[in-house]
Amino acid sequence: MFDACVIRHRRFVPARFCAPMAGYTHSAFRRLVAELGGCGALWTEMLAARQILNENFDTSPWLRRPPHAPPLVYQLMVRAGDPLDRILARLAAHGADALDLNLACDALSVRAQQAGSALFDNLAALRTVLASARRHWPGLLTAKLRLGSRRPDWQPRLAERLRLLEDEGADALVLHPRFFEDKFRRTARFECIAWAASRTRLPVIASGDLHGPEHVHARADSLQAACAVMIGRMAIVRPWLFAGWDRPVTVDLPEIWRTMCRYIREDFPPPVAYRRIQMFTKYFAANFAFGHPFHAAVANAPSLGEVIRRAEDFFSRSPAPVAEPVVAGL
Ligand SMILES: Cc1cc2nc3c(=O)[nH]c(=O)nc-3n(C[C@H](O)[C@H](O)[C@H](O)COP(=O)(O)O)c2cc1C
Known part of the structure; x- marks a missing residue:
């Protein structure tokens, strides 16, 4: 194949x-x-x-x-x-x-x-x-x-x-x-x-x-x-990037973050999951106009529970997405 x-x-x-x-x-x-x-x-x-x-x-x-x-x-x-x-x-x-x-x-x-x-x-x-x-x-x-x-x-x-x-x-x-x-x-x-x-x-x-x-x-x-x-x-x-290559796709950003968070927690023991979710968020935050404070809040969260609470707090404010995320420097 x-x-x-x-x-x-x-x-x-x-x-x-x-x-x-x-x-x-x-x-x-x-x-x-x-x-x-x-x-x-x-x-x-x-x-x-x-x-x-x-x-x-x-x-x-x-x-x-x-x-x-x-x-x-x-x-x-x-x-x-x-x-x-x-x-x-x-x-x-x-x-x-x-x-x-x-x-x-x-x-x-x-x-x-x-x-x-x-x-x-x-x-x-x-x-x-x-x-x-x-x-x-x-x-x-x-x-x-x-x-x-x-x-x-x-x-x-x-x-x-x-x-x-x-x-x-x-x-x-x-x-x-x-x-x-x-x-x-x-x-x-x-x-x-x-x-x-x-x-x-x-x-x-x-x-x-x-x-x-x-x-x-x-x-x-x-x-x-x-x-x-x-x-x-x-x-x-943008984990949907490949699927959306030839056609526009509509995505629910908070839902994608939550799904990634769930899958990571299913696959890794809690201390590793905590770190992997923080790492994923570093890149995923680039989807938002004010993604940097989101990434910083998650990176400084003292526990996995706090990572999730801070992410939900960010999503509850309906953050504006950006059309073209930038990865230079990430
Ligand atoms: C955090 C990070 C981890 C990487 N890990 C690997 C790796 O395990 N094996 C590898 O061949 N390349 C690795 N790379 C390089 C990528 O596969 C890729 O070649 C590089 O990031 C350039 O592509 P991009 O501009 O699309 O990111 C890594 C890059 C980054 C930023």
Whole structure:
């Protein structure tokens, strides 16, 4: 199903995917997106590969999939030496649709484990991981990357890694066209999507600063080479974004917040639920003209009960929505 998506959309009718976001694209959020009309595919947040061996697929908010959900791509934080034979066999036994390797995360804790951007940097380790993943995973295999480090030879370095992905049998790649050092500064370098696509036969999925149909349309020239677009932060703000791509949809914002809150409470123990609801609210508040005080009130609430009370207080004042939420800086 996901394979069909990628290949069918080789021309510029991009498929729309929901990006992996650590702390956000958990089972409760995936259930909400599915119920609001779905999307081309959902990515899990980055999962420590070894942890897959210990998690319960029926109850884990990281692994579990809601019924009737769009295809789910499991994104792994992996390093050479991880027992991918056992890890991928377990994913396959639980019917995972697809697998994505994170080569993009530049967080110190991830680099310290030789994963994410450190794996991107280490060509030999990357080859080992890709070969092992391909050997033990017959399904769709993708990798998510940035442009690499900002250095004069970034283009040949990236081209080398694209070749490696091809040679080792990856099926597609996701490119967030920023350097590691950029973090989320500046806008994504859209022109690099076409450049990367010209260096590989693999379908390229574009990620970064694509906030909806208008953004994608406005950047159509740069995105022509992409087979699909992937949306991260704006999908947390507007979980109905994918369903409303081609047609207007009417949403009840307070009701969506309450539903997300309920699903999070069903899937997480109370202390974690409290934090996850605060995190969701940080993005969701961007839907409102005076969303910042709403976010601040929830962020400072001393308990889950108080989070809910403060949110209901905000909603009771019929807050004005904004037509175009902004995620820059979030
Ligand atoms: C809070 C946060 C968490 C993220 N977690 C992940 C992650 O777990 N794995 C990953 O590959 N990318 C992660 N990303 C990057 C997004 O997938 C995406 O590439 C990036 O946000 C750019 O897309 P956007 O402008 O649509 O948000 C994260 C981004 C944010 C803001």
